[in-house]
Amino acid sequence: MRSNQAHDAISTRLFDGLAYLGVLPFVIGIVMAYADFRFAGIDGRLWFTAYSSVILSFLCGVWWGGALNRLDHSHRLALMLLSNVVCLIGWCALLFYRFPFSLPVLAASYLFVERAEARLKPNLPYFAGYFESRSRVTYLVVFCHLVMIGVLWR
Template identity: 35%
Template sequence: MRLIGVLGYAGLLPFVFFVVSAFFKTAWLYLNPFFAFVSYSAVILGFLGGVIWGRQLGTSDTASSAPALIFSNLFALVACLALLISSFGLSLIGLSLIVLSLAYVALLIAERDLLFEQRQDYPASYPTMRYWLTGAVVGLHLVMLWLYYN
């Protein structure tokens, strides 16, 4: 679990980097920090949806795993939608940030309801880590949203 925790919290670093870059109005390798933030966020949301998918592969009861499998695909589609919205122009980055923020909260609720309470093979500290990481990620999205509109 130690490596999972280190990797989980290290995953916040690109979010923080792009927020700092947006705050100081700097581009890294000529990349707009708002678009980079949305892109990274979409990738991470898709990855987390894939984690739900992967957790269901080991179950033999397909009827009880169906909601989790469907949700895992929905989160990947929402991530793609947010990325596509932002690709239409920087004027729509704010909408992408809102969509992604809501998706992270919905993902945590789905994980809690579909996985954490039903499966006992998670390390005890994993749900707590996910709550902290989701709170940090959503908070960084809100900071980025504020920077975008100011």
């Protein structure tokens, strides 16, 4: 039993570390936008919005996977439908990345995913610590969106 608990703790630390490391590309996009720097023709705004849309889609994929793997989940249909809707919203935000509504829509989508996840609980209880970290990272990502909005409209 003890080795199982240690394995869960190690796994949670890995997930936590990857979640916090995942904020770095948002910061890179902010710095690129602030410095008006382009990399291979990609400006900071596109970098940031594309990465944000990809991560949002990844989070929705977690819901999709949860729905596929938990046939007994009471909110299975909601997870499947919401994962698609939020993913499409992220895709539209990417398509219209030059429009002022794109970043606020993405930020709101992250908050929606975090709140819905807390309510729907798509994963097993032993990930509770991970989802606490995910909530903190979500708020950090939303803050990055607000900073990027400030940088773009300075």
